[in-house]
Amino acid sequence: xxMTPEPQVPAETGPALLVRNVxxxxxxxxxxxxxxxxxxxxxxxVLLGLNGAGKSTLFALITRLYDNITGEIRIFGYDVRRRASxxxxxxxxxxxxxxxxxxxxxxxxMLYHCALHGIRGREARERTKRALEIVGLADRAKERVRNLxxxxxxxxxxxxxxLHRPLLLLLDEPTVGLDIxxxxxVIDIVRSLVEREGLGVLWATHLFDEVRSxxxxxxxxxxxVLFTGPVPELLAKTxxxxxxDAFRALTGTAxxxxxx
Amino acid sequence: xTISSPATAQEGWQxxxxxxxxxxxxNPPKLGFRAYLTCFKGIVWREVLRYLHQRERFFxxxxxxxxxxLIFAAGFRQxxxxxIIPPYETYVLYEVFITPGLIGMIQLFNAIQxxxxxxxxxxxxAMRTLLVSPFPRSFLLLSKLVGGVAVSLLQVYAYLAIAYxxxxxxxxxxYLTVLPALVLSGLMLGSMALFLSSVIxxxxxxxxxxxxxxxxxxxxxxxxxxxxxxxxxxxxxYQICRFNPFTQAVELxxxxxxxxxxxxxxFACLALTVVFLGGAIYAYNPSKGLIARRGxxxxxx
Numbered sequence: 001x002x003m004t005p006e007p008q009v010p011a012e013t014g015p016a017l018l019v020r021n022v023x024x025x026x027x028x029x030x031x032x033x034x035x036x037x038x039x040x041x042x043x044x045x046v047l048l049g050l051n052g053a054g055k056s057t058l059f060a061l062i063t064r065l066y067d068n069i070t071g072e073i074r075i076f077g078y079d080v081r082r083r084a085s086x087x088x089x090x091x092x093x094x095x096x097x098x099x100x101x102x103x104x105x106x107x108x109x110m111l112y113h114c115a116l117h118g119i120r121g122r123e124a125r126e127r128t129k130r131a132l133e134i135v136g137l138a139d140r141a142k143e144r145v146r147n148l149x150x151x152x153x154x155x156x157x158x159x160x161x162x163l164h165r166p167l168l169l170l171l172d173e174p175t176v177g178l179d180i181x182x183x184x185x186v187i188d189i190v191r192s193l194v195e196r197e198g199l200g201v202l203w204a205t206h207l208f209d210e211v212r213s214x215x216x217x218x219x220x221x222x223x224x225v226l227f228t229g230p231v232p233e234l235l236a237k238t239x240x241x242x243x244x245d246a247f248r249a250l251t252g253t254a255x256x257x258x259x260x
Numbered sequence: 261x262t263i264s265s266p267a268t269a270q271e272g273w274q275x276x277x278x279x280x281x282x283x284x285x286x287n288p289p290k291l292g293f294r295a296y297l298t299c300f301k302g303i304v305w306r307e308v309l310r311y312l313h314q315r316e317r318f319f320x321x322x323x324x325x326x327x328x329x330l331i332f333a334a335g336f337r338q339x340x341x342x343x344i345i346p347p348y349e350t351y352v353l354y355e356v357f358i359t360p361g362l363i364g365m366i367q368l369f370n371a372i373q374x375x376x377x378x379x380x381x382x383x384x385x386a387m388r389t390l391l392v393s394p395f396p397r398s399f400l401l402l403s404k405l406v407g408g409v410a411v412s413l414l415q416v417y418a419y420l421a422i423a424y425x426x427x428x429x430x431x432x433x434x435y436l437t438v439l440p441a442l443v444l445s446g447l448m449l450g451s452m453a454l455f456l457s458s459v460i461x462x463x464x465x466x467x468x469x470x471x472x473x474x475x476x477x478x479x480x481x482x483x484x485x486x487x488x489x490x491x492x493x494x495x496x497x498y499q500i501c502r503f504n505p506f507t508q509a510v511e512l513x514x515x516x517x518x519x520x521x522x523x524x525x526x527f528a529c530l531a532l533t534v535v536f537l538g539g540a541i542y543a544y545n546p547s548k549g550l551i552a553r554r555g556x557x558x559x560x561x
C-alpha cells in the first residue's frame with residue numbers, strides 16, 4: 001500500500017468538474033456515449049435526464065466506482081484516476097440510495113465519515129456539529145438515523161458530504177421520494193451553499209421544476225449529451241417557454257414517457 | 261414529520277459561519293500517518309458498533325456453534341474416541357476437541373457474511389461511501405477486513421466464555437496466546453471470502469455459499485475429527501483435508517489455545533493470507549478488477 005502522502009501542489013487550476021469525451025458500456029449496452037460537460041467553480045449545474053439516461057453511471061465514474069474510463073474526468077484539475085486522492089479530497093457526494101447506518105446515531109455516522117477523511121478528535125466533533133447546524137438537525141445529533149424521516153435523512157447525508165469541506169458537490173437525484181416541503185428544504189440548503197461558500201454543484205434530477213432560470217443545464221438522453229448551457233439559451237435554441245417543453249423538443253420524447 | 265423551514269436552515273447556517281474559524285476553501289490537508297491511523301480506527305470501530313447494535317446477529321453467531329457443542333458433540337461423544345494427539349496431553353472430551361473447529365466456523369461464517377454484504381453494498385450503500393474516501397483502496401479494504409476480524413473476536417470470546425461452563429477449560433494463558441492466531445485466521449478467512457465472492461458470481465447468495473464453500477470446507481477439515489481418522493478411510497480425502505485452508509486455520513487455533521505454535525499451519529496461513537488478500541484487492545481494483553468489467557448487480561444505467 002502506498003503510504004507516501006500526496007506531494008503538495010500549488011493552487012490548482014481548472015473548473016470544479018471537467019468531464020471530457022467519456023464513454024462507458026456494460027457489455028453491449030452503451031451507457032455513456034462521448035459525454036463532455038463542465039461544472040464551473042461556484043456554479044449550480046442541473047444534470048437533466050430521464051431514468052436510464054446514464055446519470056448514475058456518470059456519477060459512478062466520477063466517484064471511481066468503475067475506473068475503466070475512456071476520456072478524462074478532472075476535479076479542480078486533478079485526474080480522478082492518476083490523482084485519485086487529491087481529487088476525492090475535493091469532492092463531496094450524495095448518492096441516490098441511502099447510505100447511512102440506520103442503527104447508529106447521526107453523530108456516529110458523521111464521525112465515521114470524518115475518520116474516512118482522516119479528521120479526528122475535537123476537530124471532527126466540531127465539524128460534525130457545524131455541518132448538522134447547516135442542515136438544521138444539530139439538536140438531534142444523538143438520535144438514531146432510523147428515527148428520521150426521509151427528508152431529514154437526506155439532509156444528514158448532505159451534512160455528511162460537507163464534513164471534509166469539499167468544493168464540488170455531486171448529488172444524484174437527492175429529492176426522489178421526498179414530499180414537497182422536504183424537497184424545498186433540501187434544495188434551499190444546497191443552493192445556499194453555492195451562494196455562500198462558492199461550491200460547485202452537479203445536481204442530477206428528472207424533475208424539471210427544480211431548475212431555476214439562472215442555472216446551467218446539461219441534458220443527458222440515452223447516454224448522450226444533447227445540450228449544455230444556461231437556461232435562457234436552452235429556451236432560445238428550442239423556441240420554447242419552459243425547460244420541460246425544451247427537453248421534449250430536444251429529445252423527441254412524448255409526454256407519456258416523461259411521466260415515468 | 262417535522263421539516264425545518266428554509267429560515268431555520270439559514271439561521272443554522274449563519275451561526276455555523278460565525279463559529280467557523282477556518283476558511284472553507286482551505287486546501288485539503290496532507291494525509292499523513294496519523295490520518296491513516298484515524299481512518300483505520302474509524303472503519304474498525306464502525307464495524308464493531310454496528311455489530312453491537314444488531315442483537316439478532318450477535319445472538320445467531322453464538323447459537324450456531326453452541327448447537328454444535330451442546331447437541332452434536334454430546335451425541336458424538338460416545339461414538340468417536342479421540343486418542344492423545346498434540347497439542348493435547350491427555351485424553352480429551354470430544355467437546356474439547358471440536359472447540360477450535362467451532363471457533364474456526366464462527367470466523368468462517370463471519371467472514372462470509374461480511375464479504376457478502378460488501379459485494380451487495382458495492383453498487384449502492386455503505387461501500388460507495390467508503391470508496392469515495394481519499395485513502396488508497398487497498399488500505400480501505402484491509403481496514404474493513406480487520407473490522408470484520410474484530411467482530412469475529414467478540415464472537416469467539418463470547419463463545420469461549422460460555423463453553424468454559426461445559427468443561428472446555430484451556431490453560432489460562434491460552435486465552436491470550438490464541439489471540440494472534442485468531443487475528444491471522446480471521447484475516448485469512450476474511451480475505452478468502454472476499455476474494456471468492458468478488459470473483460465467482462454464483463457465490464453471491466447465501467445458499468450457494470453454504471453448499472459450495474462452508475459445508476465442504478468445514479467437513480473436509482480437522483474441525484470435527486483428527487485427520488489420521490480420515491486417512492484410515494480415504495487417502496485422497498486425507499490429502500484434500502490437509503490442503504484445505506480451513507484445516508490450517510483450525511490447527512493454528514488449536515495449538516495456540518494450548519500455548520503452542522503449529523509452525524506449518526502458521527506459515528500456511530500467512531502465505532494464504534497474502535495470496536487471498538492480493539486477489540481480493542485485485543478483484544476490487546476498479547480498473548483492473550472483475551467488478552468493472554461485468555457491471556455487477558443493479559449496475560443499470
